[in-house]
Amino acid sequence: MSERQIQLEVLRYNPETDSEPRYQTYSVPCMNEWVVLDALNYVKDNLDPTLSYRWSCHMAVCGSCGMMINGEPKLACKAFIHEYTDQVRVEPMANFPIERDLVTSVEDFIAKLACVKPYLIPKSDQPVSAGAFQQSPAELKKFKQYTLCINCMLCYAACPQYGLVPEFLGPAAISMAHRYNQDSRDGGRDQRQEVIASDEGVWECSFVGACSEVCPKHVDPAGALQQVKVASTLDWYKEHLMPWMKK
Amino acid sequence: MAKSNKPIFWGLFAAGGTVTAFVTPALALVTLIAAMRYSPDMFTYDAIHVFAAHWLGKLVIFGIILLSLWHAAHRTRVTVHDFGVRADSLVAIVVYALAGIGTLLTLVYLLRI
Amino acid sequence: MEIIKTDIAIVGAGGAGLRAAIALAEADPKLRIALISKVYPMRSHTCAAEGGAAGVIKSDDSMALHFGDTVGGGDWLSDQDAVEYFIHEAPKELTQLEHWGCPWSREPDGSVAVRPFGGMKIKRTWFAADKSGFHILHTLFQTSLKYPSIQRFDEYYATDLLVEDGHCQGLTALEIRSGQMKQFQARAVIIAGGGGGRMFPFTTNGAVKTGDGMALAYRAGVPLKDMEFVQYHPTGLPNNGILLTEGCRGEGGVLFNKDGRRYLQDYGMGPETPIGQPVLKTMELGPRDRVSQAFWHEQKKGNTVSTPWGDCVLLDMRHLGEKKIDERLPLVRDLCISYLGKDPVKEPIPIRPVVHYMMGGIHTNIKAATPLPGLFAAGECACVSINGANRLGSNSLTELLVFGKRAALSAIEHVQSGLSASKDAALTGQAQASETRIGTLMKKSAGTETIAGLRKEMMETMETNVGIYRTGSELATACDKISELRQRYAHIALHDKTHVYNTDLMQALELGSMLDCAEAVTVGARDRKESRGAHQRLDFTERDDVNLLKHTLAYYHPTEPPRLDYLDVVITQSQPGVRDYSGAKK
Amino acid sequence: MNKPYVRPLSKTSWFLTQPRYKRYMLREVTCLFIFAYTFLLIWGLKRLSEGPDAFQGFLNALHSPWSVLFNLAVLIAAVYHSTTWFNVTPQAMPIQRGEEFVPGNIIIGAHYAVWAVVSLIILIIGIRGM
Ligand SMILES: Cc1cc2nc3c(=O)[nH]c(=O)nc-3n(C[C@H](O)[C@H](O)[C@H](O)COP(=O)(O)OP(=O)(O)OC[C@H]3O[C@@H](n4cnc5c(N)ncnc54)[C@H](O)[C@@H]3O)c2cc1C
Ligand code: SF4
């Protein structure tokens, strides 16, 4: 357990006192096994109580602590100090408005998530008293990966199309729609298509693939979006070229 | 929000992407060798003509060219956007028109063979 | 100050708060529901729960067995009428969650799978790999998006309850984004603010678990119950307290000391079971309190392994094999590799007990109602009590659902009983007092104390004196120290004077909550002169059913330590007996 | 009091900010080469339809340093396109057999195998007389 002095360069912005963001550097004695979040907590407790950022679980499941670390979207609680040199730059997540310091706006993402109907719309109504639905391990596996999204929004910070076109529904929201579409218990795909197969839906994605590269939970949103495109395209051809085929 | 009509073009783009991925490198290699005139009698009019004259050959050539065109056209549209040109409708008309003309010409030439 | 009028306000959007909100929305779409949370709902700490949720569904299981395991696990401090209600509702709630899309792990035939947990006579824990709480929380959050009547106030920090004419009629909350105080006027309030494990330095609990919900009710005069019962989970990563779920042992992981001995057999949980063939309620499948206590003894005997992070024992899962670990415990593997640099497929993992859960909390009855009319509580912040002196693993997630819903139904009953609201002026007066309190706190800059400094002292006090085993003198020290810290809290200095996302202020408020709760813990522990469940005293080693088969109730005092009172435990079918975790006897 | 700060993002040079964006843009611009090359093929087709002399003229015209350069560029672009395309197929079209998904490498490998066969056929048809 060796200790190392790290220069932590943090983007600061306080809307009440600053007209634009600026960098502030803190010299932090870090244990080698620390994560960047530990270093931030050290700053908060010992050097500068005015630094603001979000965190809670410290185990990469709550999705609070997304930020840019040396330019890469990362969870601060899973960015290990030993992977960095003595100079670490921490900035708020790209593509989101900065509220203060490392805190960015979440509202837009939540609204997008809500609009894809991210909940089970059951194929068949069954009262709770009739027991659980059947679902084979294979059927579960089909969508399981997409349930792992912790809503950390790193994929949005990585996706240039979201940066360029803020109306884009974006990787995590569409992946979540796909998750329910792929669930053997669900029958709500048609309802979700109205939103995700629109121009601002999946069609803003040009398969940059950055979302999947940065996703800390290996959800592979890029894959989900391409699958949604394939399925939506098949829908379109069926609808327009083979109108006699009922979906 | 309404469902987008992008699937028409995206379908062609995706199919085209696959086709060009399989054939274009080899085709380009052939024309590259021809360009370097590696050996003058490597490209015989007869052999290629026989292939192109057969209806199956025509179909294959038509398929490859059509899909390559539409693949490239759609991706160009996106790429122009990525370079910061925000006139998507105009760009779309231009690139799809190019692809359309190319398709038409191909059809005409193939029928003449 | 902006006034937000609503029918029912819920503080906390973790498992319990969300379940309550959905129950309200389903019961009456016309009800206005304000769901107030200091973090976005999916950041709530329910997301960290790994192992699973208990509920009887398999044919070899029965309500009687779940009842027995819960009451025995709780060392007979559980209220048995509440346990009966709980176990009957449990399967319904878990099935409901399945209908909402929760990706429970499955048997090959497509039915929901269950796994064994510590202290259970039969496998009963529903699980979604080792991310059960995560999936429960996200399923609930996403389902809640269906209901337009649930109005969310994300990143609002509740500061005080409004109590007028003897009933609770709302609360004040700070909008963290703007720094503005808001007044919520409601006809009933449900508190679902989660636990307070953060008063200890070494804990599985996330930063949000600072006991705010408990403190909110406590300061409004509602007693906190059984706060001295703090659960240590036996298997935490030694460097940062990250939890390795009980599912590790449920699936067959075993514990060794430095000599390679399965030491649990020396503490009444033997005889030793063959590796790879776990026997329920035996050895590694003993209850958390016993397994954690065994660690303490091993440490005293010098049988632990010393690591850079202190003394540890070893959790060995290698015999489970890579495939099973990846299927059933993928998160555990990832956590071990990422945060400790050790792969459980290849080597044993050093672990030690870690503060995990608070059995105690806001005193409620079986209907989730507190003694204050109009105020209800559910989840970890509440104490019904089904968990007694030691919670059975995987009962908590189920409790969130069962009592989250119950709190909602009780709140509706209360609203329909037609109590008339007090005049705006009276409520606004109180709200302004709260605003002044926060304003004064924020202005403090001359103070000599720092938030981080006081917090550190509090944590050290709790760690040294209120651990797995306690003594009268240590507890007396702790009581003095915490009450001193409460005094010194009046002199803290805040450095951040701005309004937008002032986390300095948040931390000051959270520290206040933790200190209040910590005092209820220490005073309750000092005066409980017996050993029961998670409360073990070296100076009173026996359980005392004659005098102390009772709940502790702690009443708040602004400047003095709390006043204690006691309440009889409700016994319906099971008289206190011997807790037997030796597999030999059946 | 809230005044969220939106960092400017250059619409025309955003892709220079990160290596992965540059790789993406490189992949995207391959289409320009494929576009142009397809028109070259169409021109060849036209000449083919006009008889042996015309086709010979086409071959002669091909024989120039610029043409070599162009074809080389197309070749490189096309190979880059093919590899980037095949490497992501398992993401876009996963295949589930029983419970498990077919590992991505197998899907990618299968594509490379087909690619090799198709290329061989094209070379044989294209370069008769070898
Ligand atoms: C690592 C870990 C693993 C666990 N594993 C299991 C398991 O396998 N099985 C099991 O049964 N139990 C398990 N538990 C226990 C269980 O997860 C918790 O007891 C339970 O999730 C608590 O849920 P809750 O809804 O009461 O609170 P939380 O989920 O903690 O939510 C609290 C909510 O209150 C809000 N809040 C708090 N204070 C304020 C305030 N001042 N103003 C506004 N809002 C506020 C927060 O924002 C949050 O939304 C585990 C616990 C931990 C820590
Ligand atoms: S898809 Fe991945 S990166 Fe995106 S929000 Fe979900 S977990 Fe985060």
Ligand code: F3S
């Ligand atoms: S990075 Fe963006 S463009 Fe698509 S593949 Fe991912 S959403």
Ligand code: FES
């Ligand atoms: S603190 Fe929860 S994800 Fe980092």
